[in-house]
């Protein structure tokens with residue numbers, strides 16, 4: 069049975085969602101953020117030394133890093149679902165978005181979160197950070213123009229991987245300027261598998 073080492077209000081929610089979309093059995097091992105620091109508990113380091121979530125265990129294989137986890141699950145257990153075949157013309161776009169989500173899109177959103185904690189001292193950094201959020205969210209909004217999903221014409225693991233950056237941007241910055249992204253979140257939040265994942269994962273501040 070696949071174990072998901074799941075931290076509340078975190079990127080691991082999308083691993084639960086992917087597993088629900090694939091209708092795979094899994095067990096949730098829960099960790100709660102510290103109420104003061106918002107950090108993960110030390111216990112998470114027992115499964116992986118970084119102490120970050122998500123981490124999965126599948127048999128004797130432990131995998132961390134959400135993009136790698138989604139790829140691993142899709143390739144090993146997906147039976148061709150949630151990803152285009154490598155021979156498909158959609159595959160390069162899929163690969164690009166899988167890496168782009170954590171490699172680029174998350175950075176300015178995380179910077180906004182951290183700079184927000186500095187209060188007035190962080191003010192000089194905000195224009196550069198918000199212009200980068202506009203840049204990245206504007207790019208993603210444009211990538212969804214006239215389509216429902218980032219790759220091809222059906223949900224893929226790339227949508228699941230990108231969802232957290234878009235949810236975090238909505239929470240910390242707002243999506244008024246990015247109507248395609250707002251509609252994308254409405255679409256995913258209505259999916260039965262997404263809703264089942266919320267029931268398994270517990271309260272999740274980033275998405276209804």
Ligand SMILES: N[C@@H](CCC(=O)N[C@@H](CS)C(=O)NCC(=O)O)C(=O)O
Pocket residue numbers: 075077078079080106107108109119120121122132133134135170
């Ligand atoms: N790029 C990594 C980021 C992992 C990460 O930073 N996870 C956060 C939760 S969203 C975490 O575990 N934070 C708790 C901490 O740093 O103590 C991934 O996508 O898996």
